[in-house]
Amino acid sequence: MSNSTSHTPHLPLDLRKPLALAYRLLYKLHHGLFLRPGKPLTHAKLVVVGSFLAGGAGKTPFVIWLANHIVSLCKNKKVAVLCHAKATDELELLKMKLPWATVVATSNRYRTAHELDSQFDYVICDDGFEDSRLRPAYTVRLDWGEPPRRWWDLWPAGPNRSLVQDHLQPDLVLRCGGDNPDVKFSIAEIVNGAGESLDVAGLAESASGSGVWAVCGIGNPGRFFRDLENFGVKVEKAIVRPDHDCRYDRALKKILKSAPAVLLTEKDYVRLGPELRNSPRVYRCIQDLLLLPSEEVRI
Numbered sequence: 001m002s003n004s005t006s007h008t009p010h011l012p013l014d015l016r017k018p019l020a021l022a023y024r025l026l027y028k029l030h031h032g033l034f035l036r037p038g039k040p041l042t043h044a045k046l047v048v049v050g051s052f053l054a055g056g057a058g059k060t061p062f063v064i065w066l067a068n069h070i071v072s073l074c075k076n077k078k079v080a081v082l083c084h085a086k087a088t089d090e091l092e093l094l095k096m097k098l099p100w101a102t103v104v105a106t107s108n109r110y111r112t113a114h115e116l117d118s119q120f121d122y123v124i125c126d127d128g129f130e131d132s133r134l135r136p137a138y139t140v141r142l143d144w145g146e147p148p149r150r151w152w153d154l155w156p157a158g159p160n161r162s163l164v165q166d167h168l169q170p171d172l173v174l175r176c177g178g179d180n181p182d183v184k185f186s187i188a189e190i191v192n193g194a195g196e197s198l199d200v201a202g203l204a205e206s207a208s209g210s211g212v213w214a215v216c217g218i219g220n221p222g223r224f225f226r227d228l229e230n231f232g233v234k235v236e237k238a239i240v241r242p243d244h245d246c247r248y249d250r251a252l253k254k255i256l257k258s259a260p261a262v263l264l265t266e267k268d269y270v271r272l273g274p275e276l277r278n279s280p281r282v283y284r285c286i287q288d289l290l291l292l293p294s295e296e297v298r299i
Contacts, residue, residue, distance in 0.1 A: 013152065020152040027154075027162065031132055038110050038133035041117045044080075046137040050129020052147040052160050055219015055243045058176060058185050058289070060090050060267065062142060063126045064097045065289045069299065070122055071100070077121040078102075082109050082128070087244055089217075090126060092270035110134055130161055140299075141170040144177045159219075172298060174291070182295045185223070187231040188288035190263060193278040198263070200232045211260035217241035217248050217268045224265055228285070233263065241268075249273055256281060 040046075049066065051057035060083075067079050081098060083090045085107040094103045102120070106112040110133040113123045128134050129141070148160045174182040190198040198212075214235045216224045221240045228235055239255065241248055248271055255262060261281045269277065269284035276282055 016155055017152050019155040023154055023156050023158075024151045027166075031166075035130075035132045037135045039114070040136050041113060041123065044113075044117050044120045044123045046113060046134060047122060047124045048128045048134050048137045048139045049125065049142070050127055050139065051142040051144065052129075052162065052164075053142075053144055053219065054159055054161050056223060057142045057144060057220070058183070059142060060093060060126055061185065061287050061289050062140070062174075062183065063124055064094065065291065066140070066299070067098050067101055067122075067124060069296070074121075078119065079122045079124065080104060080116045080120045081124045081126060082106055082112055083126040084109075089244060089267045089271045093267050094126065096270055129167070132167075135168075138172075139168070139170040140172045140174065142176050142183065143173050172295075174295060182292050184290040185227065186288050186290070187227045187285045189286045190231070190233070190283050191286065192280050192283045194280060196280070198233070198261075198283050211236060212263060213237045213239065213255065213259040213261070214263045215239045215241065215252060215255060215268065216265060217243060217245040218265055219243045224285070227287075228263065231285075235263070249276060252276055252282075 047066070049059050049063050051059060063081060067081060070077060070079060080102040081094055082104050083094060083106075085105045087105070091103060091105045102116075104112055104116070109125050109128045109131055113125070113134070116123055125134060125137075129139075147164050148154060149164055151163065154160055154162070176183045176185070190200070212233060212235055214225060214228055214237070216239070218224065221238075225235060225238050237259070241251060245251070248268060252262065252272065253276065256279065259281070261283060263283050263285055266284050266287060269282075272282070
């Protein structure tokens with residue numbers, strides 16, 4: 001599998017430390033001046049789903065699972081889901097997966113949560129982990145490994161945004177990686193716009209190669225490519241686009257001139273226009289989430 005990536009290069013420590021120090025000072029100043037703990041909601045239950053990872057932690061799929069879990073237990077509850085205003089892909093995915101819920105894109109989750117307080121029983125924040133005004137809240141942290149503990153592990157546009165000591169103890173920590181995770185993410189099905197499934201068995205038996213390309217524009221593309229391998233797909237070429245890529249549609253059109261078929265995450269698929277969504281060579285990988293019964297009881 002060939003791989004075209006756009007990862008931020010790993011800087012040597014002596015070059016990274018000045019950037020990390022500047023980032024850390026600005027982080028502390030911003031939180032001290034603008035993100036002091038705010039007033040609690042008076043009616044709705046506030047839930048924050050977050051991670052130390054800036055992207056690719058599975059926050060949006062878990063929010064979808066959680067919202068469905070809430071209404072399965074309490075069918076008459078009204079649920080609002082908040083995502084960031086710039087994350088239009090997350091907005092469209094949440095709307096598609098949760099048509100019964102109210103999904104709001106906002107640049108100020110704290111203010112929006114208070115505006116919606118009296119109208120809903122639950123307000124779920126997709127991310128909001130760094131907004132310390134969102135207190136008190138039931139906080140779920142998705143854990144993909146040891147979080148950063150030193151200030152020089154943080155830098156602008158890096159994989160992490162804060163340290164353990166910057167946050168209160170979450171109500172629930174769910175292990176997502178390594179051995180025996182609490183949450184397992186996997187691909188359940190791969191279909192195109194017409195609902196036709198990818199012939200994985202036929203591709204595996206083909207002597208000429210799969211002819212399948214994977215194009216990923218999420219924060220942790222490696223996880224998507226691994227999920228494809230676990231599903232049984234041998235990817236001929238893997239292409240990484242920036243997270244929340246505003247030029248994704250245009251880039252995919254160019255890629256389709258050479259690719260026999262392309263596989264996308266659901267978050268990437270929903271940002272496409274009708275022409276690309278309906279292309280028989282564009283497939284979306286429908287994600288499945290399995291939570292251990294012991295952890296499901298705790299929520």
